[in-house]
Amino acid sequence: xxxxxxxxxxxxxxxxxxxxxxxxxxxxxxxxxxxxxxxxxxxxxxxxxxxxxxxxxxxxxxxxxxxxxxxxxxxxxxxxxxxxxxxxxxxxxxxxxxxxxxxxxxxxxxxxxxxxxxxxxxxxxxxxxxxxxxxxxxxxxxxxxxxxxxxxxxxxxxxxxxxxxxxxxxxxxxxxxxxxxxxxxxxxxxxxxxxxxxxxxxxxxxxxxxxxxxxxxxxxxxxxxxxxxxxxxxxxxxxxxxxxxxxxxxxxxxxxxxxxxxxxxxxxxxxxxxxxxxxxxxxxxxxxxxxxxxxxxxxxxxxxxxxxxx
Amino acid sequence: xxxxxxxxxxxxxxxxxxxxxxxxxxxxxxxxxxxxxxxxxxxxxxxxxxxxxxxxxxxxxxxxxxxxxxxxxxxxxxxxxxxxxxxxxxxxxxxxxxxxxxxxxxxxxxxxxxxxxxxxxxxxxxxxxxxxxxxxxxxxxxxxxxxxxxxxxxxxxxxxxxxxxxxxxxxxxxxxxxxxxxxxxxxxxxxxxxxxxxxxxxxxxxxxxxxxxxxxxxxxxxxxxxxxxxxxxxxxxxxxxxxxxxxxx
Ligand SMILES: Cc1cc2nc3c(=O)[nH]c(=O)nc-3n(C[C@H](O)[C@H](O)[C@H](O)COP(=O)(O)OP(=O)(O)OC[C@H]3O[C@@H](n4cnc5c(N)ncnc54)[C@H](O)[C@@H]3O)c2cc1C
Ligand SMILES: Nc1ncnc2c1ncn2[C@@H]1O[C@H](COP(=O)(O)O)[C@@H](O)[C@H]1O
Numbered sequence: 001x002x003x004x005x006x007x008x009x010x011x012x013x014x015x016x017x018x019x020x021x022x023x024x025x026x027x028x029x030x031x032x033x034x035x036x037x038x039x040x041x042x043x044x045x046x047x048x049x050x051x052x053x054x055x056x057x058x059x060x061x062x063x064x065x066x067x068x069x070x071x072x073x074x075x076x077x078x079x080x081x082x083x084x085x086x087x088x089x090x091x092x093x094x095x096x097x098x099x100x101x102x103x104x105x106x107x108x109x110x111x112x113x114x115x116x117x118x119x120x121x122x123x124x125x126x127x128x129x130x131x132x133x134x135x136x137x138x139x140x141x142x143x144x145x146x147x148x149x150x151x152x153x154x155x156x157x158x159x160x161x162x163x164x165x166x167x168x169x170x171x172x173x174x175x176x177x178x179x180x181x182x183x184x185x186x187x188x189x190x191x192x193x194x195x196x197x198x199x200x201x202x203x204x205x206x207x208x209x210x211x212x213x214x215x216x217x218x219x220x221x222x223x224x225x226x227x228x229x230x231x232x233x234x235x236x237x238x239x240x241x242x243x244x245x246x247x248x249x250x251x252x253x254x255x256x257x258x259x260x261x262x263x264x265x266x267x268x269x270x271x272x273x274x275x276x277x278x279x280x281x282x283x284x285x286x287x288x289x290x291x292x293x294x295x296x297x298x299x300x301x302x303x304x305x306x307x308x309x310x
Numbered sequence: 311x312x313x314x315x316x317x318x319x320x321x322x323x324x325x326x327x328x329x330x331x332x333x334x335x336x337x338x339x340x341x342x343x344x345x346x347x348x349x350x351x352x353x354x355x356x357x358x359x360x361x362x363x364x365x366x367x368x369x370x371x372x373x374x375x376x377x378x379x380x381x382x383x384x385x386x387x388x389x390x391x392x393x394x395x396x397x398x399x400x401x402x403x404x405x406x407x408x409x410x411x412x413x414x415x416x417x418x419x420x421x422x423x424x425x426x427x428x429x430x431x432x433x434x435x436x437x438x439x440x441x442x443x444x445x446x447x448x449x450x451x452x453x454x455x456x457x458x459x460x461x462x463x464x465x466x467x468x469x470x471x472x473x474x475x476x477x478x479x480x481x482x483x484x485x486x487x488x489x490x491x492x493x494x495x496x497x498x499x500x501x502x503x504x505x506x507x508x509x510x511x512x513x514x515x516x517x518x519x520x521x522x523x524x525x526x527x528x529x530x531x532x533x534x535x536x537x538x539x540x541x542x543x544x545x546x547x548x549x550x551x552x553x554x555x556x557x558x559x
Binding site for chain 1: 435
C-alpha cells in the first residue's frame with residue numbers, strides 16, 4: 001500500500017502544511033511519497049525529500065504548474081494515481097481547488113478536511129461549522145482526501161528520500177494565470193502561528209488595526225486574523241478571515257478582540273489551546289468558550305496590554 | 311449567455327445544530343431551512359450579469375426534497391427565469407450532485423454555471439470542482455470578482471495568500487466566495503411574480519445516475535466541549551494569568 005501526499009509550495013518553498021499532511025498519510029499506513037509540482041521548484045523538491053519517513057519525492061517541472069492552476073494540476077495527479085491507494089493534500093485553498101477535481105476524474109467521493117484517521121478507510125471530519133463531528137467510512141477503492149493541517153503534528157526533517165522526475169501531461173489550456181496580489185507581511189503565517197490576535201467589526205478601520213492590533217502582534221510574534229465582518233468591511237485583506245469559510249487556526253494562544261463569537265467564527269478557532277476574549281459586551285457568545293474573558297472597551301484595553309507587554 | 315445556478319436547501323446559518331443522541335446525525339426536525347448563503351451570492355451574480363446584458367437566461371436547479379421548491383422560488387424571485395427541481399429524499403453526496411448537474415448541463419448547454427463554494431451543512435467544498443472535471447471545463451473557484459473578457463471570463467479568486475486572477479475559457483464553472491457581492495432581498499412584487507415562473511419537477515430516477523453514497527456515516531458526535539473560563543478584572547490580571555497560569559506568554 002502506498003499513499004501520495006501532494007505538497008503545497010509557495011515559489012520554491014515547501015509549506016509546513018505538507019509536513020502535517022505527511023503525518024496524516026502515515027496514520028493511514030504504507031509507503032508515503034510526496035509530489036512536488038512547480039516550474040523549477042528544485043529547492044522545494046529537495047526540502048520535501050528531507051521530510052521524515054518519506055519514500056520518494058516525485059518532482060514535476062513544467063510551466064503550467066507555476067501558478068497552481070486547477071486543471072493541469074489535477075491532470076498531473078490523476079496521471080500518477082494508479083500507484084496509490086490514497087492521495088492526500090492539505091485543505092489549503094489550493095487543495096480545496098484541485099482535489100475535488102482529481103476525485104471526480106477518478107470517480108471517487110472526496111473526504112474533505114479530515115481531522116483524524118480512525119482506520120485506513122475511516123476518517124473524522126467536522127460538519128455544520130464544526131458543531132458536529134462525522135465519522136465516515138469510504139467505500140471507494142481509492143481515497144482522495146483533504147487534511148485539516150492544524151489537527152496533525154508536523155513530520156520531522158531528518159529524511160533523505162530520493163527525488164525522481166515525473167512527466168507532465170499535456171496542458172489542455174483551459175485556464176491561464178493573469179496576476180496575483182499577495183498580502184505582504186513580516187508576521188508569521190496565520191495557520192502555523194503559535195499566537196494569533198484577531199480583530200472584529202469593532203475595530204472599525206484599517207487604521208485601528210494598525211494602531212491597536214499590529215503593535216501587540218509584533219510584540220508577541222503573533223499572526224493577525226479577523227472576523228468576516230472586519231474583512232467584508234475592508235479593514236484587512238481576505239486571507240485574514242478566520243472561520244468556517246476562512247482559515248482554521250489552532251494556536252497556543254488566540255486573542256479575539258471586538259469579535260462577538262458567531263458559530264462561523266468559532267468554527268475556525270475553537271481548537272486553540274488558550275482563548276482570550278476582549279469585548280465590551282459581557283453577554284457576547286465569545287465568552288462562553290474563552291478561557292480568559294475581559295469585559296472592556298478595546299480602545300482602552302489594548303493600549304494597556306501593549307504597555308504591559310513591555 | 312445562459313447561466314445555470316444550482317441552489318441547495320440547507321439548515322439556516324443562524325441555527326445552532328444539535329447532534330441526535332443516537333449519534334446518527336443532526337436534528338433537522340422543525341429547524342429553519344434556507345438557501346445556502348453562497349448560492350444566494352451565486353444567484354445574485356447571475357442576475358447582475360443578466361442586468362448588465364451579458365446573460366440572457368438564468369436557470370436555478372436544486373436537488374433535494376419537494377420543499378426545495380422554496381429555495382428555487384427564492385432564486386426566481388431574485389431574478390432567475392425558471393427552475394428545475396430534481397426530487398429525492400435521500401442525501402445526495404457532492405459527486406452524485408455533480409453527475410446530476412452534468413446531465414442537466416448536457417441538456418441545457420449553458421455557457422456558465424455558478425455554484426456556491428461550499429454548502430454550510432456538509433462543508434464539503436467539492437461540487438463545483440467535480441462538475442468542472444466531469445464536464446471537462448475550466449473552473450474559477452472562490453471568486454470575489456467575475457468579468458466577461460471576450461470569449462473568456464476573468465475571475466479573481468480568494469486564496470490563502472491574498473488574491474489570484476485567472477482567465478478561464480467558456481463554458482466554465484465559477485464558485486462564489488463571500489465577497490463577490492451582497493445578495494438582494496426579493497421584493498414582494500417579485501416574490502408574487504416568481505410564483506408564475508416555470509418550475510419543472512423531475513424525479514431523480516429519470517437521470518439514470520447512480521446516487522448511492524460512497525461514504526458511509528458510522529456516527530455523528532458532539533465536538534469536544536469547551537468550558538467557559540474565568541472573567542478577569544483588568545489587563546494586568548490577564549497578563550499575569552497568561553504568564554503564570556496558562557504559561558503561554
Ligand atoms: C455563509 C457564512 C459564512 C461565514 N463565514 C465566516 C467566517 O469564516 N468567519 C467569520 O468570522 N464569520 C463568518 N461569517 C459571519 C458570522 O456569522 C458573523 O457575522 C461574523 O463573524 C461577525 O463578525 P464580528 O464578530 O466581528 O462582528 P459583530 O458580530 O458585529 O461583533 C462585534 C463585537 O464587537 C464588540 N464591540 C463593539 N465595540 C467594542 C469596543 N469598543 N470594545 C470591545 N468590544 C466591542 C461588540 O460587543 C460585538 O460583540 C459567516 C456568515 C455566513 C452567513
Ligand atoms: N443538493 C444540491 N442541490 C443544488 N445544488 C447543490 C446541491 N449540493 C451542492 N450544490 C451546489 O454545490 C455547492 C457546493 O456544495 P458542497 O460541495 O456540498 O460544499 C453549493 O453551494 C451548491 O451551489
